[in-house]
Amino acid sequence: MSRILVTGGTGYIGTHVLAALSEAGHHAIPLDNFSNSSPAAAERLREITPRIAPPVEIDMRDRLGLASLLAREKVDAVIHLAGLKAVGESVEQPLRYYDNNVRGTVTLLQALADANVTRFVFGSSATVYSPEGTTPSTEQSAVGPTSPYGRTKRLVEQILEDTAAADPRWRIAVLRYFNPAGAHSSGVIGEHPRGVPNNLMPYVCRVAAGQLSRLQIFGNDYPTPDGTGVRDYIHVCDLAEGHVAALGVLEGIPAGEVLTANLGTGRGVSVKELIETFERVNGIAIARETVSRRPGDVAVYCANPEFAQSRLGWKARRSLEDICRDAWRYAERSAREKWP
Numbered sequence: 220m221s222r223i224l225v226t227g228g229t230g231y232i233g234t235h236v237l238a239a240l241s242e243a244g245h246h247a248i249p250l251d252n253f254s255n256s257s258p259a260a261a262e263r264l265r266e267i268t269p270r271i272a273p274p275v276e277i278d279m280r281d282r283l284g285l286a287s288l289l290a291r292e293k294v295d296a297v298i299h300l301a302g303l304k305a306v307g308e309s310v311e312q313p314l315r316y317y318d319n320n321v322r323g324t325v326t327l328l329q330a331l332a333d334a335n336v337t338r339f340v341f342g343s344s345a346t347v348y349s350p351e352g353t354t355p356s357t358e359q360s361a362v363g364p365t366s367p368y369g370r371t372k373r374l375v376e377q378i379l380e381d382t383a384a385a386d387p388r389w390r391i392a393v394l395r396y397f398n399p400a401g402a403h404s405s406g407v408i409g410e411h412p413r414g415v416p417n418n419l420m421p422y423v424c425r426v427a428a429g430q431l432s433r434l435q436i437f438g439n440d441y442p443t444p445d446g447t448g449v450r451d452y453i454h455v456c457d458l459a460e461g462h463v464a465a466l467g468v469l470e471g472i473p474a475g476e477v478l479t480a481n482l483g484t485g486r487g488v489s490v491k492e493l494i495e496t497f498e499r500v501n502g503i504a505i506a507r508e509t510v511s512r513r514p515g516d517v518a519v520y521c522a523n524p525e526f527a528q529s530r531l532g533w534k535a536r537r538s539l540e541d542i543c544r545d546a547w548r549y550a551e552r553s554a555r556e557k558w559p
């Protein structure tokens with residue numbers, strides 16, 4: 220059993236990573252500043268998986284706070300998920316994004332190096348790929364993020380590459396997520412955005428729950444089979460298990476290198492197909508209208524997941540039906556029980 224610090228551990232992906240770590244026999248320690256989450260989800264999870272430590276409230280830009288945590292807690296490895304993630308917001312507030320995501324990560328890495336904690340998995344994003352590059356994206360596809368958010372992710376990747384090259388103690392994996400969706404099958408954790416959701420699945424769930432009147436589909440004139448945008452939706456529990464797999468291969472990464480792997484399914488799903496699957500699986504009609512394209516959206520984003528399969532020995536196992544069923548189980552319950 221290893222002791223794993225999970226930054227952003229009370230967020231959407233973080234809570235699912237906590238569950239996967241616990242299921243794999245690790246001891247997970249969530250760290251968060253609660254800027255986009257609350258301790259409540261991790262506490263609910265602790266009711267069913269007691270091996271998870273209570274969440275620690277620290278901002279990752281607080282080096283002294285991190286140092287004091289690392290002095291009192293033995294940590295074998297870190298899964299780094301803390302960050303701001305809204306593309307549109309990053310265009311309006313780039314300095315806030317660079318300060319939080321880039322400066323925050325630098326501060327975290329400094330505190331970890333001081334404490335000799337040098338096993339590190341970073342949650343990056345498919346948005347680092349250039350929209351002009353090949354699709355499905357392999358790890359060799361051209362990078363070229365188009366938003367400040369995407370650039371913070373790519374900058375952190377480069378900082379990690381430089382850090383590994385400079386100091387042979389480090390073992391670092393970078394995981395590029397495609398479109399995480401769905402929820403833990405227990406229904407106690409899931410995606411819970413504040414305000415109007417940016418991502419499709421929580422938007423669909425809000426309409427299903429009667430909290431929003433209709434879903435807006437941004438564009439039906441893309442060069443895709445049904446005209447709506449195509450994405451690679453990956454069940455968040457599959458994604459979380461990808462982190463456990465990455466931890467398992469960290470020691471084998473040669474000094475000086477960073478292992479970079481896509482976490483996706485390799486199957487593109489259109490907006491229309493996702494909505495129709497949700498309706499069929501859950502027996503709920505989703506009111507919708509088509510509006511014009513959203514600036515910055517691309518027609519298709521899809522992973523080539525072969526490298527993760529061969530190098531991490533990991534593969535997404537859950538279906539689109541599972542994603543739709545599990546997302547709604549959580550959304551329905553969180554609306555009924557008025558979870559924060």
Ligand SMILES: NC(=O)c1ccc[n+]([C@@H]2O[C@H](COP(=O)([O-])OP(=O)(O)OC[C@H]3O[C@@H](n4cnc5c(N)ncnc54)[C@H](O)[C@@H]3O)[C@@H](O)[C@H]2O)c1
Binds near residue numbers: 280301
């Ligand atoms: N959800 C997605 O679609 C997606 C896709 C690709 C990559 N990612 C990346 O995965 C990571 C997790 O995303 P998520 O969907 O769980 O988002 P989330 O907002 O639910 O979780 C991120 C967590 O980080 C915390 N946080 C932010 N800044 C912090 C700071 N300075 N110190 C401590 N904690 C801080 C937030 O409070 C939140 O709990 C992010 O880095 C995000 O960029 C997410």
